[in-house]
Amino acid sequence: MARESRIEPEVEQLWEDFHSCVNVTSDQLRTWLMVQGSGEEAFEPEPHLGLPEPGRHILSILGKRKVDLTAEDIQVMRETVVEIQDLLDGPPEEGLRDEQWRHSLMNLGHDPLNQR
DSSP, X not given: OOOOOOOOHHHHHHXXXXXXXXXXXXXXXXXXXXXXXXXXXXXXXXXXXXXXXXHHHHHHHHTSOGGGOOHHHHXXXXXXXXXXXHHHXXXXXXXXXXXXXXXXXXXXXXXXXXXX
């Protein structure tokens, strides 16, 4: 009989909060991050083609099961939830027309235009 790993209630709640805040699929986030990562820097003599952080770590978490989370994953999830909520609680006057605000959210896996 397989032994089940016990997930702490705090981590269970964080998992739910994280997946409520991150409202894009891993494919959508990967595509967005690749676009961000291939900006002007991609055309420099030594291009940086890596995906930007923390989006890269968020993308990694989206591909995991709860039982596979590391302490670092849990910390990134906490920070992501707080940062997304802070951005949503204080939108700029221009709202969705403010590209910097929307892009900040999208880098964290939240698209304010996505009604998922």
